[in-house]
Amino acid sequence: MHAATIDRYGPADALILAEVPTPVPGPGEILVRVHAAPVTTADWRLRAAVYPKGLRLIGRMVSGLTKPRHRIPGVDFAGTVTAVGAGVTRYAPGDRVFGFNGHGTHAEYVTVRAEGAVAHIPDALSFTEAAALPFGGDTALSFLATFGALKPGERLLVAGAAGNVGHLAVQVGKALGAEVTVMARPDAHPMLRALGADHVVDYTRRDVARMGERWDVLFDPIHVLPYRRMRRAMAKGGRLLVVEGGVREMLQSLWPWRRGGRRVVFNVAMASHESLTRLAAMAAAGQIRPVIGARLPLDRIADAHRIVETRRQRGITMLEIVPDAAAHSSPAAA
Numbered sequence: 363m364h365a366a367t368i369d370r371y372g373p374a375d376a377l378i379l380a381e382v383p384t385p386v387p388g389p390g391e392i393l394v395r396v397h398a399a400p401v402t403t404a405d406w407r408l409r410a411a412v413y414p415k416g417l418r419l420i421g422r423m424v425s426g427l428t429k430p431r432h433r434i435p436g437v438d439f440a441g442t443v444t445a446v447g448a449g450v451t452r453y454a455p456g457d458r459v460f461g462f463n464g465h466g467t468h469a470e471y472v473t474v475r476a477e478g479a480v481a482h483i484p485d486a487l488s489f490t491e492a493a494a495l496p497f498g499g500d501t502a503l504s505f506l507a508t509f510g511a512l513k514p515g516e517r518l519l520v521a522g523a524a525g526n527v528g529h530l531a532v533q534v535g536k537a538l539g540a541e542v543t544v545m546a547r548p549d550a551h552p553m554l555r556a557l558g559a560d561h562v563v564d565y566t567r568r569d570v571a572r573m574g575e576r577w578d579v580l581f582d583p584i585h586v587l588p589y590r591r592m593r594r595a596m597a598k599g600g601r602l603l604v605v606e607g608g609v610r611e612m613l614q615s616l617w618p619w620r621r622g623g624r625r626v627v628f629n630v631a632m633a634s635h636e637s638l639t640r641l642a643a644m645a646a647a648g649q650i651r652p653v654i655g656a657r658l659p660l661d662r663i664a665d666a667h668r669i670v671e672t673r674r675q676r677g678i679t680m681l682e683i684v685p686d687a688a689a690h691s692s693p694a695a696a
């Protein structure tokens with residue numbers, strides 16, 4: 363099979379398309395023909411060894427001390443089950459599935475733990491739409507619904523709203539009943555209004571800390587809302603959700619006794635079968651609509667990485683590994 367491979371940390375050119383053996387599912391695993399797989403900021407970090415401030419050592423321990431731990435990159439996927447290993451009962455060949463695997467998805471086939479973070483794709487969703495959900499959608503849902511306990515009627519501020527995690531957080535926030543303010547450059551404002559944003563702020567012209575507003579929940583996937591500056595813009599009981607942050611925010615989160623019950627929340631989202639099933643249902647019901655900012659074939663993976671590492675992407679950058687027409691076909695034709 364064809365797969366992207368990486369043998370060293372480095373620039374996007376370090377990614378090499380190669381012919382490698384097709385994996386064989388072991389006990390408890392499924393073999394998935396990958397139709398679509400996003401390139402995420404996690405893929406960029408794992409390829410370039412770029413980590414938030416103060417988290418370099420932890421990052422290297424996770425991704426590999428001297429070179430990437432996994433030769434085939436790619437964290438998320440959507441595709442068709444082509445074979446199942448011993449003991450697998452939840453999935454069968456022909457099933458459309460999507461999920462988080464952590465590695466190996468930027469390839470024509472990947473083996474996935476059947477009891478891991480994988481779920482069926484509802485008929486209403488294409489492979490590309492499903493592949494777009496785990497990274498940003500699960501992060502948004504975990505931080506807003508679980509870690510941040512966002513309640514209906516609360517005021518939510520989303521930074522980095524035009525990006526992968528941000529544009530899904532806007533929609534999850536609306537689905538949870540919040541009044542949503544987004545930070546983005548003006549070219550993204552029409553897209554964000556169409557996704558449900560109630561208020562838009564061009565952060566290049568206005569400082570959200572000095573607008574005289576107070577938010578209940580602040581969602582920061584781009585590390586631009588430091589607590590010291592933002593606390594004036596937090597309502598009593600406000601939660602600053604640090605999706606991207608460094609050691610400073612990690613330490614701040616350990617000190618919960620702040621004036622007015624304000625809190626810094628630092629955590630890591632962990633996708634599961636249950637959370638992916640919930641996300642898929644929200645997407646099938648039209649509550650979440652992933653925006654695909656760029657679609658590229660597998661052999662242009664380096665270009666996809668170059669888009670993502672700008673930190674200026676719009677929505678999600680997607681590798682469509684099975685040609686586009688087939689990728690959007692009905693389950694019967696897949």
Ligand SMILES: NC(=O)c1ccc[n+]([C@@H]2O[C@H](COP(=O)([O-])OP(=O)(O)OC[C@H]3O[C@@H](n4cnc5c(N)ncnc54)[C@H](OP(=O)(O)O)[C@@H]3O)[C@@H](O)[C@H]2O)c1
Nearest residue numbers: 403501522524525526527546547583606630631673674675
């Ligand atoms: N903790 C967890 O469990 C977890 C899970 C997943 C991801 N993460 C982390 O969360 C981050 C998610 O990133 P992502 O993939 O959503 O990022 P992204 O797609 O690269 O988002 C970048 C967006 O942020 C905006 N932006 C850039 N600079 C900005 C600034 N100074 N102020 C406000 N907005 C700005 C850009 O839009 P404009 O053009 O409008 O500026 C762009 O659209 C990554 O660092 C990832 O590692 C953490």
